[in-house]
Amino acid sequence: MSQLGTLEDLPIDYRQGLTDHNLVPLWPSLRAALPHGRASRRTQPVLWRYADIRPRLMEAGRLTPIERAERRVLVLANPGLGLANMQATPSIYIGMQLILPQETAPNHKHSPSAVRFVVEGHGGYTAVQGEKLPMERGDLILTPAGLWHEHGHEGSEPVVWMDALDLPTILFLEASYCIEGQPQSVRNQGDASQTAYRRAGLAPYASLDRAPDKYPLKRFPWKDTRAALTDLAAATDPGERVQLAYVNPQTGQECMPVLGFSALMLRPGETARPHRRSSSAVLHVVEGETQALVDGVEIDAGVNDTFAVPTHAAVTIANRSTSRPAFLFQVDDAPMQRRLGFFEEFEAAA
16 A cells, blocks of 8 residues: 655645635545445444433423423533534434423424434424324324424323434535424325325325325324334244335335434344444333444443444344343434445444
8 A cells, every 4th residue: 555645744835725715635644534344433332311301401491491401401412522512423313302291392494304213201293394292102203394393282291202303414415494483284184104005015105196295104103113013023933033124105115315213122032233333323222121233332221221323333132031022213314324325334243
């Protein structure tokens, strides 16, 4: 491998001339931009314990009324990327959002796409384009880019959900913005998960005669996802991964364009050794007690805990219980990488 030249090799007057004309020589920084063999990373394997987040989130509810917050969120920031940058991984934003009884988070739309994964509570809802989507624990709710959405709470206890957005990518592209709107007129009917898309493989007949909707299903109830994982596990050989992707029911493709979402079940005592991937991920424990090894860093994560997996990381995840299954929700940036043409899978973790 040849030794590349450095900035110090160049005469000072030449370097100053480049600077004066907004020019930069590539070769002194080529290996920083294109390292040989493996991507360089600043993202760290990080665990955010819900026991640390929840009391601080509840305190935020006491300190800041919703009118002063608009969205009352604590952001899960990766220290390797800088806390002020609000990134769990380079492309994934994760926050924990609180809404209290009788509060309303006002109607708006924005260029980043978002999902909500409900962590605790009952009685909350999200309205998207006039469709009222109940929020029960473990439900996944889509609020795609450019669609009006607002949140409300008709129950009696706090509701917390996890926000996952492609905000870092949209910010990097200098394309992030928001527009406020008037409260929505909510339709008085069940959402599409209760009416049009009750079972996989079945879709409204009229949808066959028109172009597929980008987002026909915006709520994925956890009770259905959990049941599907349990059924799949019963028909899956030991050692094979029990994982389901959240997809567009009309096309079978990922339900959002930049970030991907899936649910994973670990059978009692099972250890998953997924292939090393070029994509980054964030995993949230829905049920059970798990022990992960992420590039040699041990992470013990229990119910409602969340942890980050850097790109190209070697990962194993074990269910610490020998009698009960564990369930996890995963966010990754594989859809974006696939669309950009550089997604890769490598050898399984040792």
